[in-house]
Amino acid sequence: MAIALALRGERLAYRVLPGFGLSLGYTLVYLSLIVLIPLAAVFLKASSLGLAQFWDVVTSPSVVASYKLSFGASLLAAAINSVFGLMLAWALVRYSFPGKRLVDALVDLPFALPTAVAGIALTALYAPNGWVGQYLEPLGIKVAFTPLGVLVALIFIGLPFVVRTVQPILEDLDTEFEEAAVSLGADRWQAFRHVVFPTLMPALMTGFAMAFARAVGEYGSVIFIAGNIPMVSEITPLMIITKLEQYDYAGATAIAVVMLVFSFALLLLINGLQTWTAKRTGRAR
Numbered sequence: 496m497a498i499a500l501a502l503r504g505e506r507l508a509y510r511v512l513p514g515f516g517l518s519l520g521y522t523l524v525y526l527s528l529i530v531l532i533p534l535a536a537v538f539l540k541a542s543s544l545g546l547a548q549f550w551d552v553v554t555s556p557s558v559v560a561s562y563k564l565s566f567g568a569s570l571l572a573a574a575i576n577s578v579f580g581l582m583l584a585w586a587l588v589r590y591s592f593p594g595k596r597l598v599d600a601l602v603d604l605p606f607a608l609p610t611a612v613a614g615i616a617l618t619a620l621y622a623p624n625g626w627v628g629q630y631l632e633p634l635g636i637k638v639a640f641t642p643l644g645v646l647v648a649l650i651f652i653g654l655p656f657v658v659r660t661v662q663p664i665l666e667d668l669d670t671e672f673e674e675a676a677v678s679l680g681a682d683r684w685q686a687f688r689h690v691v692f693p694t695l696m697p698a699l700m701t702g703f704a705m706a707f708a709r710a711v712g713e714y715g716s717v718i719f720i721a722g723n724i725p726m727v728s729e730i731t732p733l734m735i736i737t738k739l740e741q742y743d744y745a746g747a748t749a750i751a752v753v754m755l756v757f758s759f760a761l762l763l764l765i766n767g768l769q770t771w772t773a774k775r776t777g778r779a780r
Contacts, residue, residue: 540748569710572649580657610715640722653706660702
């Protein structure tokens, strides 16, 4: 008995994470209550529809048009944010300029601003008589109440994800590697392409995935500037809200299931590309 207790005490002494069992149990319970059970309820409610009814709901012309707008605009907004977010993070880390702290603080504005307020502000700015829209209107560029307005709103709410994901990596990146590449004959573009960019690529793809995931389900900041014109500027979350207002809970969950499946598939693809990039650059864990 004493030997068994001594061996058990020795095993406990070498445990890396004390209280691992309790922590794991709490994590699984929390994950189940907050994520898994609600997702399972969505699928169960959607399963109450027959296959033919489910197919009719998720393939109706207005819903398909909303899929194209929501996923297409989200992907395009995330791609644009990846480019300009990288440029903004680079400027904030590598350069000093007047108002740098103010710009750094303004990057977090979409996080702090309520989505409905952001939507109203963007609509006021880009409306035909708005501060920005009045100059675009003579050029034939209409932003508010068009799919372009949806894209602008999604860019606005997704930019901080890319900047805040890439910025810490840039801050930790030593400039000596770039200087060594330049001293060996590489120009600035080659040093960035072969030294800096491979290091930033995993973080950049993470920011892209986060911006895309936020944009797909965004409602408050988009609903005002979109205009909600049928078959033109209706987003998928609006279709779900419309079904709920009609007390068509099964139809709403059917559309939500399609959104979940598409989103998970695209995020899985992005994560696979991120893993492949990390292995290719020798940074796989």
